[in-house]
Amino acid sequence: MLKWHKQGPAFTAPVQLPDGSTASVVLLGSAANPRALALVVPGSDGKPASEYFPEAASRLTPCDLVQIYCMQERCFGTHGFHPPEGGGA
Amino acid sequence: MSKMYDIDTLLDEVVTLPSMPTALEQVTRLMNDPNSSLSDVAKAISGDPSISLKTLRLVNSAYYGLGQEVKTVDHAVVLLGGKVVKNLVLSATVFDAIEGAAERFILHTVGCGVAMRSLYKQPALAACLESADEGFVFGLLHEIGRVLLAEYLPDECNEIGLLVEGGMPTYLAERQIIGVDHAEVGAKLAERWRLSDHIIGALAGQYEIARCDERFRVVAAYLQLANLMCESSGLSSERHENAILEDSAWTLTGMTREDIPAVLEHFFEARHEIDELFSMSA
Numbered sequence: 554m555l556k557w558h559k560q561g562p563a564f565t566a567p568v569q570l571p572d573g574s575t576a577s578v579v580l581l582g583s584a585a586n587p588r589a590l591a592l593v594v595p596g597s598d599g600k601p602a603s604e605y606f607p608e609a610a611s612r613l614t615p616c617d618l619v620q621i622y623c624m625q626e627r628c629f630g631t632h633g634f635h636p637p638e639g640g641g642a
Numbered sequence: 643m644s645k646m647y648d649i650d651t652l653l654d655e656v657v658t659l660p661s662m663p664t665a666l667e668q669v670t671r672l673m674n675d676p677n678s679s680l681s682d683v684a685k686a687i688s689g690d691p692s693i694s695l696k697t698l699r700l701v702n703s704a705y706y707g708l709g710q711e712v713k714t715v716d717h718a719v720v721l722l723g724g725k726v727v728k729n730l731v732l733s734a735t736v737f738d739a740i741e742g743a744a745e746r747f748i749l750h751t752v753g754c755g756v757a758m759r760s761l762y763k764q765p766a767l768a769a770c771l772e773s774a775d776e777g778f779v780f781g782l783l784h785e786i787g788r789v790l791l792a793e794y795l796p797d798e799c800n801e802i803g804l805l806v807e808g809g810m811p812t813y814l815a816e817r818q819i820i821g822v823d824h825a826e827v828g829a830k831l832a833e834r835w836r837l838s839d840h841i842i843g844a845l846a847g848q849y850e851i852a853r854c855d856e857r858f859r860v861v862a863a864y865l866q867l868a869n870l871m872c873e874s875s876g877l878s879s880e881r882h883e884n885a886i887l888e889d890s891a892w893t894l895t896g897m898t899r900e901d902i903p904a905v906l907e908h909f910f911e912a913r914h915e916i917d918e919l920f921s922m923s924a
Contacts, residue, residue: 554873554883584903610899616870616887618899622906623874632910633917635876 555620557637564628568617570594576612578621579603583629590625644798646821653830657794662835663738665690669731670836673724684719687731696734697727699922705756705778705915729775732837736782737923743789745920746879752919753877755781757868760909766896767864770840777864780841784848784865785879787828788812795820803880811884813849825849851890863891871909877916 555566555578564580574595582589592609596602610618627634653659662670668686672678688694694715701718702711712718719727733755740748758781761767762774771777792799798819805815813823829846844861847854848869854862866887872878873885897905 554885607900607903610902613899614887614889615892615897615899615902618902619867619870619887619906620874622903623871626906626910627876630910632913634910634913637876 555617555624557624564624566621566624568592568613570612578613578617580621580625580628583631584622584625589629590621644801644819649822649826649830652820652822652827657790657827659790659831659834660739663690663693663735665693666731666735666835669728673728680719680724681716683724683727684714684716687715687719687727692738693731693734696737696922697730700730700733700737700919703915703918703922705919725772726775729773729779732779733775733782736779736786737919739786740789741923743792743923744879746881747785747788748923749916749920750872750877750879751782751785752923753781753872753875753916754784754865754868755779756912756916756919757781757871757909758864760912761864761868761905763908764864764895764897764901764905766860766894770860780844780861780865781868783828783832783837783841783845784869785824785828786831787824787826787845788879790827790831791816791820791824806880806884807882809882809884811849811886812880823849849886851888851894860894863888863894866891867895871906875910 555568557564557566562581566578567575568578570576576592576594579591579593580589588605590606591603592606592612593601593603613621626632628636647656665687668689669683672683672686687697697715697718698712700706701708701722708721712721718730722730740751755778758777759774762771762777767777801819802812802815805818806812813825816823825846825848829842832842832845840858840861843855843858844865847858847862848865851859851862870885870887873883
């Protein structure tokens with residue numbers, strides 16, 4: 554399962570893309586904010602580029618997506634799920 | 643080094659599967675008897691005070707959302723009808739069986755029940771089950787084998803716990819330490835309780851779709867998804883989450899990536915039901 558880390562106000566986790574490269578999922582807020590969930594991918598020029606969800610979802614496995622949306626709910630949602638202890642999971 | 647078993651040796655030498663609880667046995671028999679009445683079913687449930695109490699608590703929970711207080715088993719049976727009551731009694735029986743287990747385990751079990759019920763909206767799952775309640779029962783039962791392993795093989799379960807903390811999925815750790823996993827044990831219990839072939843088959847094959855009988859693969863696939871939803875939401879039976887969702891399982895669900903947010907939202911909205919149901923066994 555994804556390994557989450559707390560970085561300031563954000564939660565991040567490395568994910569593998571279909572081409573085998575590694576990207577980072579960055580969670581910054583609730584699902585109500587379309588800019589609160591991004592996939593940071595290595596750009597062709599070496600600079601990281603951000604792609605937002607749901608557009609970025611096509612690059613991830615369903616298993617990863619379930620974990621990402623659930624973590625967003627845990628950390629920023631309103632239904633009473635608990636955020637991970639110690640900031641990571 | 644722990645002794646390794648196959649499922650038959652384990653059941654012969656170590657684990658004694660509990661008999662089918664009387665109330666469940668009687669309700670099952672009455673449901674198959676065309677000459678029985680709902681009043682007979684109510685009487686069978688009332689004969690077991692613990693199951694009666696849990697049945698009433700379930701009926702009056704937000705999960706059932708009846709909007710009226712049900713004070714007697716007779717009333718519950720008349721209100722819900724025989725088929726619903728059978729799943730209700732089975733649920734009450736599972737709650738009884740897991741009473742006293744670790745809170746984390748109970749929360750996960752209940753969470754998976756609620757997740758399976760929320761997934762019933764998906765056409766592929768709905769085509770395999772009689773009702774959303776049946777989905778709830780599948781979720782409740784999916785790790786019942788762990789209760790038995792913990793009771794009869796506590797030292798081995800501690801060793802399994804260490805492997806799980808290292809990142810190994812529980813069922814693989816169980817196979818490594820004992821030779822058998824909790825899914826096989828749970829399926830044998832379901833067989834002893836004469837539950838449906840569907841439940842037995844899906845429980846047995848829930849972690850490896852390729853090893854699951856083809857007839858039960860869709861339900862097994864949804865069990866993987868429900869398990870992943872719970873673990874990802876912090877409702878894990880272990881301190882370390884290790885759920886899987888095989889590619890083949892995802893394909894069997896018939897869902898697309900675009901379906902995931904709405905499916906999860908439906909599950910998230912049921913969070914208060916999980917807490918209420920949890921309080922029945924914790």
